[in-house]
Amino acid sequence: MKKLNSLLFTAGLALLSGPFLYAQELSQNKVVITGVRFAYPLLEKWIKAYSSENPQAQLIIETRTITDPEKYDVLIEAYDQERIIKEEREVISIGRYALLPVANSKSEFAKEYAEKGLNEKTYKQLFFHDIYAEKDKSITTPFTVYTRLQKAGAPVTFAKYFGYEQQQIKGKTIAGADEHLIKALLKDETGITYTVPGLAYDLNTRKPVDGITVIPVDQDNNGRITKEEKQVDNLDQIIDKLETDKVRNVPVEYIHLSIAKNNSNPEAKKFLLWVASHGEQDLRQFGYLKPEPKRLQNEKEKLERFSAVK
16 A cells, blocks of 8 residues: 555656646746847847757747846847956857948938938038037038937947947937837938948848938048949848948947856857857848958857857
8 A cells, every 4th residue: 555655656746747847948948039129030030940950949039128128048239248248248249230321212311312422521410419520511401310219239339430429429319229210210201310221121122111212421431422332222232342341431330149157048058059150141131241250250169168168
């Protein structure tokens, strides 16, 4: 009788612990990703490809709002992180994004500057509060600048490139994500802003999004806009130019993915290692530039060393 009771007790424990162990396994395989929202389409492509090879994995994106979710594994940022963040998180930089000036296609500004383009002096006068900046007296066309309200990767990168801080960008500040700038722009026939190629262009047709005019810039900084520099109607041509030439007046920055150095999720480590090895092939499709080859190799080696630590 005692033996039978013992067997029943053991069987009961197995039945009770089964769901717990299964839930624990699911928890270990779950990876929560959050961060800059314009990168989500690219991350979704990576998640789908990784999950097809690793069906046990549960990778989800929790949308960033004003703040990040309380708990997450992988953080996506669009500007270089502060030293204290790098001390706590392992950061890898897979691809690069550019920032392009855009205008509402119905605006007089779009019609005029699609032909004239922007040089550095004009850029600064249009977008920044700077009483010392050299003025371009030829700017007489009405325009309304739209920019981000909260600190974010795109405005930080945009301002830093021209020697300013985000708070020095002038114009109407919009709460929310980068796509909200585009929505505001499309509602205002005087609107101009800066944005990533993935929001300025239709990723299927590779042409500018309906209602948006991409404004050409003085790419060699010689003070004039050439016929070649006006060729901004094809996303792949833009990427080719940015990847092969040292283009001026186009801010470019890396997309940074990070994971906690201590007690990090093993599945998240595997995912980032997979991204480092496979992710580059998807960058162009979503409007990103390839990373510099030497930097990518260093990133892979750094991640491999980190992933080997239990």
